Amino acid sequence: MRTKYLLIIVGLLSSLSGIKAQQVIPSSKLTIQGRAFTENLGFHRIDTTKYENLPPAVKKLFTHSAGLFVTFRTNSAKLSIDWETADAALANNSTPIMSRGFDAYVKESDGWRFAGVARPNLKNVASRFTIVENMEKTEKEFLLYFPLYKELRSFQLHIDEHATFFPTVQQFDKKIIVYGSSIVHGASASRPGLAYPAKISRGINADVINMGVSGNAKMELGVAQMINDIQDVDLIVLDCVPNCSPQQVTERTFAFVQELRKAHPHTPILLIESIIRQIGNYNLEWKKKRHEQNINFKAEYERLLAAGYKNLFYLPADHLIGDDYEGTVDGTHPTDVGFERMVKIIQPEIEQILKR
Template sequence: MPNEQKPVNPVKLDANMRIPQSATPSFNWYSPLEQPFHLAGFGWLNEEKLYRRLPANPAWILPEAVNSLANCTAGGQIRFTTNTASLAIKVKLSGAANMYHMPATGQCGFDCYIGAPGEQLYYGTTLYDAKQTEYESMLFTNMEQDYRSITLNFPLYQGVEEVWIGLDPAAQIGPPAAYDRNEKVIIYGTSITQGGCASRPGMAYTNIVSRRINREFLNLGFSGNGKGEPELAHILAEIPDPACLVLDYEANCVSTENLQATLPEFICIYRNKHALIPILVVSRITYAKERFQAQLLQEKEDRKQVQMRTVKQLQENGDANIYFYDGSNLLGEDAHECTVDGVHPTDLGFLRMADGLTPLLKKILAD
């Protein structure tokens, strides 16, 4: 008789895929809400002390889905310097990992980068039982006791109720390196902006660009719900010290007609508060099915033309600080190999998006 087929469990067969069970060193635990830690990516943190991307009680009524998705911590970062030899993290999530096409490490995990601005290198990701909503994970241990700049990226698709940083009892902690300028880059968009479906938080394109441009980035991507509502324009206009606003919401715009109505209004609302702040309008990336569905390709072209005409008209009316970028160029000629489901980028897709947008954002910010 042939051998009976049994389920394959790679975690049991490959030691490199197991969650480490090493003895936990003795740590002192710190809240990143306290000095000298610096939290980035949460525009209302100073007032509310919440790991949340929009105000808890805004002056404008939020759509219910947007209000919920604002609790996802995409783009949040913990920054500090330390000479600790070991670094751990304790996390209490709002819910467990539950996505079929995105790893738990991206949805609910933190990842760690080491290095000064412009020199940050990936070190590791939290490893834990993805069925749990509370976990403790070692990020590194037995390192030389040299001072290092640490950046920890928050989960992309889940809320974080509590987070604690574990350091050696004798370790010293200092503030991170200062940003080149204090103004923030604000990126409003869709699930792609939010980071779906990166394998870990640091690979969302907003986080990649933040490692190349030493500014604070606010990720305001809302999965399935970046629709250009005027309420969101009013709320974004309240964020102080903006450096640039990126509008990347075509993929959720509902219809071409809706995009034609919402885009000029969104820009007008923002311009009433920020007359000279650069605005970059980015059309959506290429979807895999476009090669097979002419209607989908034509829809993308129609919507791209809407965005191009809107920007051109505003430029002709005297707005010298508004720009358009054709997002269909971002993934390259083999765009069909850059997504997990034909729509949402893999790490490769996000890296290519960052490669395309970084030089343009650098130029806009420099100007």
Template structure:
């Protein structure tokens, strides 16, 4: 970007106006793009803390009359992974909601992945009746970020204060392996409801742990999705009985402080998928999925209210829906989002 072009724009930092959404309320005043509060560093395991610095699920909303928008930022980690491209791991994604037509639109950005990453969204029209939503990277940590528009253009951050839907999960919920941030299933779900989505998913480390459950309990949530089964396989160190106890404890921890909040449990999205030849893997996913279904039925029988369940069959993945069997591709993300949407619609507008 030339100096001349830079001088024609004015830039806005979301952190300056507490405009970052998609994270716990107690993080509103934090001056970074992480998902965990500073005091959690001593309470969670090291990989959870590191993954918590990733900006998965975070977004900012704004209104402008500019027909060209530039986003520039810097990340701290590697740009991509073997099974996930740079635009998914480290990219941003720009949507807008047309408040008249009541529909979402999407803008393609011309991107440059250098020391400073830039996205230029050019000739997108003067959309004064739109609210823009910029999704941040799924698998990288943002060091700083600015949004630029022409000097003569209007710009303001907006923020929707609603009861959030909280997702506690694994790499799949963190966003692996969406090709771009807006196609992570949590972000897809977020475009179907007015509620903010809080992504507390940690790749390889979604285990229903107390420090994370305690953080969930700080929120007055509209719903809590517990989707950790992909990281809770039955092993020599974790029996079916122990997994049942872990699940039961997680549900009761939330229910103790939030007596009416809807809680959604889920099987592994790839369990029982037809057409896969990797039988041993299917058995692993299936064993832990059977446990959570059995636990769900027992909790319901015991009278636990507002408890919901999503099965692998509900997700409906097939051999075209995944990158590496465990992680969904964009088609798989759409299927997972659809399954959750159907459950959430039973009690949310």
């Protein structure tokens, strides 16, 4: 029996001796990027107590950390993270990594290259995961995207004990606001960095602010008033048709753009039709609704032009997620393939608008 206990103790000591000491980097050492306002908001996208006119559901969704990220340089051979979200629940059309996890990129000469992910604990709000290890001990700049569909409560990084660490802040060429539905929010990308606002941000070096509010992008004037407080905006993208009824599209589009023009009189505004939802391939009610949404949206765009509004641009839904019916996870929300197809159409349009 004594021999057995001695063997157990020796085994424990051996395993402990293999654990390397690490530095803990608290989130307070990093600059949260990817949001519209500079106030210290924790990991929320906006100060939800400041904008009383926002619907309660919209306020809650703006506590999600969609589109937020940090950047830093380190020569650590290993990068780990522990974090906590408000809850551990998952939607039935999303991946845990997209909803509650992180993904990391490393800056190379030709842009950002994917490095690894942090997979969340499926049962607990607290998680810990090694994003990437066994790297060369050369200094690299990392970009770390936050969870898309949860309120992030806390996080801290772990790097090698003697590794260097320098927080960085990205310098962008333009600032773009993207207001929209769950598709903007990021459903159903496989990981945070593959939501289409994030992909466009990396593609054109723009500060693309994710204002997706899943299921609740209904063009309330309170949202336009909140957007009006955002400074130095180069482009506003409205990808909100999927959440509006055809009647709401008619009733709210003109007033929403009119409100935006109070603070952004010359800022280009790109209006994007609802994607052609594949759930409507055989569901005639869905097909009819989507058709009416886009018809009404185009009519309101033309009414705005007739009223003398300038710098308005319109993008039809044709081919946005492809024509082979393989671009969504559930007939509505794009897969990574669907998002890539959207980016190939939306990004060139954005680049042309910004050139003008």
